[in-house]
Amino acid sequence: YNGTSDLQLERMNVYFNEANGHKYVPRAVLVDLEPGTMDAVRAGPFGQLFRPDNFVFGQSGAGNNWAKGH
Template sequence: IGAAFWQQISGEHGLDGNGVYNGTSELQLERMSVYFNEGANNKYVPRAVLVDLEPGTMDAVRAGPFGQLFRPDNFVFGQSGAGNNWAKGHYT
């Protein structure tokens, strides 16, 4: 869900998968700081921390079309997942 959200927000603000602005409207740049921080070389980085119990989900986000958008140190994950067991995930 998080990856789809950032893909949608990036598109609305005219950003490509690397966080570079390629838009055509000044409206796209308004309120950019709500969701993004501007980094070096006019690259925008999401203001987000991605968290999950297993690394496989994070690997899928990194391998996706917007995987280069996120800072590597903003991924937080455990070494073993909950195995689709709600109670294990809840009490971990």
């Protein structure tokens, strides 16, 4: 956290878990049917923020077919 508001710092635990060394990890579960999307997130600039076990994905996508993915 980089800021001056004590109130914001108090409420960090709503959206983040504090890890070792005052590092904050987002409380998030990332879900997709296609593993390629998750690979792109992991390789992106914010990929290291998320816990690896919070990525949930299938083996193949729905091919842009909503009915198949639902």
